[in-house]
Amino acid sequence: MNAKGTVHKYGNNIDTDVIIPARYLNTADHSELAKHCMEDIDTSFVNKVQKGDIMVGGANFGCGSSREHAPIAIKAAGIDCVIAKSFARIFYRNAINIGLAILECPEASDKISDGDTVSIDFDTGIIYNETKQEQYQAQPFPDFIKEIINANGLLNSIKSRKGN
Amino acid sequence: MFLSDKSSEIFKIALYSIDKKLYNNNYSLETGRLPICGQLPNKGEMFMGMTMTQKILAAGAGLDSVSAGQLIRVKLSLVLGNDITTPVAINEFEKNGFDGVFDKSKIAMVMDHFVPNKDIKAAQQTKQCRCFACKYDIDNYFDVGEMGIEHALLPEKGLVAPGDIVIGADSHTCTYGAVGAFSTGVGSTDMAAGMATGEAWFKVPEAIRFELTGKLKPFVSGKDVILFIIGKIGVDGALYKSMEFTGEGVSELSVDDRLCIANMAIEAGAKNGIFEVDDQTLEYVNARVNRPYTVYKADEDAVYERVINIDLGAIDPTVACPHLPENTRDAAALSDVKIDQVVIGSCTNGRISDLRIAAEILKGKHIAKGVRAIVIPATPTIYREAMKAGYIDIFMDAGCAVSTPTCGPCLGGYMGILAEDEVAVATTNRNFVGRMGHVSSKIYLASPAVAAASAITGVITDPRNI
Numbered sequence: 274m275n276a277k278g279t280v281h282k283y284g285n286n287i288d289t290d291v292i293i294p295a296r297y298l299n300t301a302d303h304s305e306l307a308k309h310c311m312e313d314i315d316t317s318f319v320n321k322v323q324k325g326d327i328m329v330g331g332a333n334f335g336c337g338s339s340r341e342h343a344p345i346a347i348k349a350a351g352i353d354c355v356i357a358k359s360f361a362r363i364f365y366r367n368a369i370n371i372g373l374a375i376l377e378c379p380e381a382s383d384k385i386s387d388g389d390t391v392s393i394d395f396d397t398g399i400i401y402n403e404t405k406q407e408q409y410q411a412q413p414f415p416d417f418i419k420e421i422i423n424a425n426g427l428l429n430s431i432k433s434r435k436g437n
Numbered sequence: 438m439f440l441s442d443k444s445s446e447i448f449k450i451a452l453y454s455i456d457k458k459l460y461n462n463n464y465s466l467e468t469g470r471l472p473i474c475g476q477l478p479n480k481g482e483m484f485m486g487m488t489m490t491q492k493i494l495a496a497g498a499g500l501d502s503v504s505a506g507q508l509i510r511v512k513l514s515l516v517l518g519n520d521i522t523t524p525v526a527i528n529e530f531e532k533n534g535f536d537g538v539f540d541k542s543k544i545a546m547v548m549d550h551f552v553p554n555k556d557i558k559a560a561q562q563t564k565q566c567r568c569f570a571c572k573y574d575i576d577n578y579f580d581v582g583e584m585g586i587e588h589a590l591l592p593e594k595g596l597v598a599p600g601d602i603v604i605g606a607d608s609h610t611c612t613y614g615a616v617g618a619f620s621t622g623v624g625s626t627d628m629a630a631g632m633a634t635g636e637a638w639f640k641v642p643e644a645i646r647f648e649l650t651g652k653l654k655p656f657v658s659g660k661d662v663i664l665f666i667i668g669k670i671g672v673d674g675a676l677y678k679s680m681e682f683t684g685e686g687v688s689e690l691s692v693d694d695r696l697c698i699a700n701m702a703i704e705a706g707a708k709n710g711i712f713e714v715d716d717q718t719l720e721y722v723n724a725r726v727n728r729p730y731t732v733y734k735a736d737e738d739a740v741y742e743r744v745i746n747i748d749l750g751a752i753d754p755t756v757a758c759p760h761l762p763e764n765t766r767d768a769a770a771l772s773d774v775k776i777d778q779v780v781i782g783s784c785t786n787g788r789i790s791d792l793r794i795a796a797e798i799l800k801g802k803h804i805a806k807g808v809r810a811i812v813i814p815a816t817p818t819i820y821r822e823a824m825k826a827g828y829i830d831i832f833m834d835a836g837c838a839v840s841t842p843t844c845g846p847c848l849g850g851y852m853g854i855l856a857e858d859e860v861a862v863a864t865t866n867r868n869f870v871g872r873m874g875h876v877s878s879k880i881y882l883a884s885p886a887v888a889a890a891s892a893i894t895g896v897i898t899d900p901r902n903i
Contacts, residue, residue: 286761290869295848299551299558301525313871316744333673333706337867338848339608341525341624362677362708366880367624377663417508417638427626431634 275394276353276374278326281318282387283311285331289343289364292335298342306342307349322351325392329385330357335364344368354393356400356411358382369418370427376400378411385409479811486736488644489711493619493733497602505643505740513543515596516631517605519587520548524562524603525625525899526606527569530632537572538603539635539780545577545596546570547587550844552580555851584758585816585842588612588700588784593816595725599714604637609784609866614711615695616718617732621709625721642708644679646741649686651750656900658794659694660786660864660884663701664755666747676706678742681735683713686749692721694730700785701866704762713756754899756862757882760870762872768887771897777859779892780873781805781885782813782840783847786864789819791885796828798889798900799835805895810837811846837892849873855880862891 274427281433291313293306300306311318328347334357335343344367347355354374370377374395385391389404398411414422485504487495495503498512518526523546537563538544546566551559563580575594584590588609591597599617603610608622623637631637647666667674680702682695684735690698695712702710712718714732722730754768781795793816804810812832814820820842823829832839846853847865855861855874861881863873868880883891886900893903 288869290848290872294871295521295550295850298521298850299556300560301528302560303858310848311649313876333676336672336706339522339606339610339622339624341522341606341626344624345525359673359676361622361673361706363622364702366627370626395709415508424746427630427631428529428535431630432533 275392276325276327277392278353278390279323280327280329280385280387280389280391281322282385283314284333286333286336288331288337289335289340290337292343293340293346296365298340301342303345303349306346308351310346319350324351325353326351327391328352328355329382330355331382332358336361339363339367341367341371344371344373348373356381356385362376369421372422372426376411378409381409382410485740485785487897488679488736488739488741489617489681489713489733489735490619490644490709491641491739492735493600493602493849494639494641495617496600496731503641505641507641509641509897510636510637510638511602511897513604513635514601515543515545515603517547517587517591517603517607517610518628519550519624520552520559520563520566520609521550522568522606522625523569526628526632527565529626529629533629535629535633538575538632541574542576543635544575545579545591546575547579547590548584549583549586549842550848551850552584552843553841555845556659562606567705575649583817585819586784586844588696589787589815589819592616592696593725593818595722595727598722598726598728598730599718600730604631605690608703609700611707611709612696612700614690614699614709616688616722617712617714618712619709622703622803624705640677642677642679643742644681645675646744647680647682648744648746649682649684649690649749650746651686651748652689653752656794656886657746657752657754658884658886659690659697659890661752661755662690662694662747662749662793663698664757664762664765664882667701667705667757667762670705670745672704672761672763675702675706678707680705680707680710681741682710682893683735685852686747687713688715688717689749691790692717693788696788697785703864715825754884754887754901756869756887758896759868759879759881762866762868766884767899768897769899769902771881774881774897775860776808776862776881776891776895776897778853778855778861779808779810779888780813780846780853780863780865781810781888782815783844783865784815785866786885787813787815787819787842789822791864792819792823792828793826794856795885795889796823796826796831798886798903799837799893800831802835802893804836804892808892808895809853809865810835810892811840812837813840813842846873862888862897864888
């Protein structure tokens with residue numbers, strides 16, 4: 274599994290209220306949520322994001338509410354992977370559970386700039402910055418998490434476990 | 438759990454050389470921990486003492502012992518959702534073809550965020566929850582009239598007890614640690630899986646121990662304590678970890694104070710916040726819970742990531758300035774901040790003791806000209822109690838609006854949205870950009886006492902200066 278795209282970079286403590294403001298949580302429709310992704314800190318995001326792009330954040334990405342609408346909005350907006358220095362734990366769980374790839378990599382978070390083109394090899398955890406011609410090593414997922422991702426999400430993994 | 442990695446081995450040796458008694462105590466039957474194999478471990482092998490959270494998780498996983506970092510699957514005592522997160526869970530549940538819930542008495546659905554419904558879309562979402570609850574005969578479905586703010590309602594109804602393992606599709610689910618439960622916020626997919634299987638997976642957290650001493654000063658409450666702590670350790674200061682509150686100071690905190698403190702553990706990034714169970718807890722729980730429960734204590738030799746000493750008597754009324762809960766200052770230092778709105782309520786501070794202190798401060802007074810104040814009792818029981826005690830009259834005489842229970846304004850849903858550049862003092866839990874309304878509005882998080890005092894003066898005010 275690989276990803277390659279243009280980076281949209283944000284800072285530390287990107288909270289779920291700015292990822293998807295609560296005023297839009299009166300729907301669970303993925304494309305509706307995507308229309309308002311990041312709008313309270315970056316009104317231009319939804320216009321410039323292309324399918325397959327990468328989001329990069331600082332420390333504690335996804336802090337705040339447990340709303341799964343946050344990773345859903347990011348994924349539905351077209352983002353293939355979020356890289357951050359660290360993730361808030363509920364966001365981390367939710368992203369895995371819905372099949373949004375996320376990687377913890379402090380070096381990549383520090384060195385990647387907004388607009389860089391980045392490619393990611395999820396099997397090795399290697400992030401390659403094509404613009405800067407630099408390579409960063411991300412934390413690979415533990416096997417337990419890999420099983421969930423390979424099953425395409427938590428509920429599928431439960432079904433396959435029950436099937437066995 | 439036997440330790441095998443090198444760092445643990447080094448730690449083990451270090452521990453043995455520091456305190457042989459502690460080392461030997463690891464084998465004590467009194468600790469309730471037996472070797473997995475059913476035999477005493479050989480010399481050179483030992484158990485790590487477990488934190489309170491680890492003991493609850495070990496029991497839930499059917500293991501004698503767990504250690505930090507271990508991935509486990511546990512049985513759940515309760516699965517919770519609200520009117521925003523439950524629809525997403527129902528969609529996943531149905532999309533994946535599940536056709537039954539694991540236990541209809543162990544699922545709680547509380548319609549509190551945009552309820553009474555703020556618009557047609559919100560009404561559709563609540564209807565979806567209502568239909569699901571009806572279809573599966575969910576015992577603990579709470580709708581308008583019966584519903585309260587979930588984290589005030591569930592403890593009040595006796596649905597959470599010491600030793601429970603609770604997941605909730607709401608980040609403030611960590612509140613129930615106040616009564617000695619392991620409880621944590623998850624997303625909707627976890628909720629769906631929990632409803633279907635009665636299980637969830639966890640990475641066993643390490644813990645920070647907060648050793649509480651001393652006694653709170655007048656007009657200082659649990660809210661000031663947790664804001665003070667978050668100011669000290671930061672919004673990711675406890676990321677992925679448990680916050681365990683112990684020490685003689687615990688008994689100086691009311692159960693309401695503890696609920697408030699545990700509630701905001703998530704604002705420090707924590708997986709859960711948990712209090713040692715004492716007589717006050719048992720009195721509270723026994724008056725409400727009608728089923729057996731188990732009280733867990735941390736092992737004396739439990740290993741903590743760090744220990745932080747908190748002198749409750751050294752804490753003054755504390756306010757978190759925009760736009761992070763870690764931006765704390767003394768309320769007294771913010772008297773130049775003019776405010777437009779005050780909100781007293783939420784899962785953090787909508788309980789009877791919160792309304793009582795606010796009423797004491799507002800009694801016979803009127804809020805400042807140009808300030809709006811909204812008071813939201815968190816549950817119908819709290820509302821009625823406040824009414825009987827005369828607090829509702831006091832609030833209305835002071836010029837406050839009093840609302841039926843709802844999370845509304847806390848998350849910028851409805852019932853008190855802020856306009857451009859407006860400033861609010863709120864007893865809620867998050868002051869992120871745009872959280873309560875316009876992106877340029879500002880939120881100062883404070884206790885009910887600070888909020889009430891500020892409503893009277895129109896600027897942020899230390900309640901001791903009223």
